[in-house]
Amino acid sequence: MTSTTPGPGTGLTAPFAVARFRDGDDDRDGGGPVRLGLVAGERIRPLEEADLGAPHLNAFLAAPDWDRLGRLVDADANTGTGTDTGADSAWRPLAEVTLTAPVQPRQVIQAGANYRTHVIDLVVAHAPKEDTRPEAEIREDAARMMDERAATGEPYFFIGLPAAVVGDDVPLVLPSYSEQHDWELELAVVIGREGFRIAPEEAMDHVAGYTICNDITTRDRVFRADSKGLGADWYRAKNAPGFLPTGPFLVPAGFVEPDDLALTLDLNGERMQDAVTSDLLFDLPALISAASLNMPLLPGDLLLTGSPAGNGAHWGRLLRDGDVMEGSVQGLGTQRVRCIAESAGEYR
Structure with missing residues (x-):
């Protein structure tokens, strides 16, 4: 989709991602309205309806055209605005905004x-006091139960x-x-x-x-x-x-x-x-x-x-x-x- 390199400080390895953000500090009542943004590297730019091709994020996700957003990142990089964070650029440093939850789910x-290991640990930890079997044997039985659950359960x-x-x-x-x-x-x-x-x-x-x-x-x-x-x-x-x-x-x-x-x-x-x-x-x-x-x-x-x-x-x-x-x-x-x-x- 794009060759943009993600920033090392974000923990994000994808060429781009979506986020929701506010201007200002961490006060959610004082930082202004929440906006949808496109993140690439250590930069973010607002995503408008015309950029998404949909009126809002959930409508976009119904038929997500990620290539559309990738082309937007590539186009900005090819015109130089991908690295320009000045007044004439849509991009700005990610550190200048406050990120919030990236989605608004209905369910x-x-x-x-x-997690198999987690459940086995729980079985061992909560074994009845009267169960005198060695821990290794309890763990083996719990592992068999988990394998059976994965094969036949829901x-x-x-x-x-x-x-x-x-x-x-x-x-x-x-x-x-x-x-x-x-x-x-x-x-x-x-x-x-x-x-x-x-x-x-x-x-x-x-x-x-x-x-x-x-x-x-x-x-x-x-x-x-x-x-x-x-x-x-x-x-x-x-x-x-x-x-x-x-x-x-x-x-x-x-x-x-x-x-x-x-x-x-x-x-x-x-x-x-x-x-x-x-x-x-x-x-x-x-x-x-x-x-x-x-x-x-x-x-x-x-x-x-x-x-x-x-x-x-x-x-x-x-x-x-x-x-x-x-x-x-x-x-x-x-x-x-x-x-x-x-x-x-x-x-x-």
């Missing part, structure tokens, strides 16, 4: 328990609220009703062409691109003491304001090989999650197909693919005021999320 579908999904999707420009406010807020870094699929009851062999034709999500979870809200027989309360556990930090980039599908991507999450500079997507129990075609069985998948929707081992519950170290999380997915960039404590007493 957020989340896969759970979808993905497990729950629903997230689109209102929880924010960029890393917004600090993560840790609600005062709990001290058990946790991280879960994930590769997220951005849906392109609408699809309903999609066959696995056609699933990847419905992928427009990829981004990064951190699925924040309040652990002591997952299973409620007052309704133990009703199962998990994902609404209260996962859908507080800002609990889905997303982005910073939407990377076109053609630039990404999703089957073997590295994912890492650092907490205050210390590595907590470190995995590859080849460890997924259900791969992307299986996830997309299964997610489309109940409701049509719509352009711009997010499908989170699951989080690997290494969340805070595993380490016995949950999020606190002042923490900084840096989550990266190979080639898709890095998001940096700052945590701040909410004033006590506002919620219960």
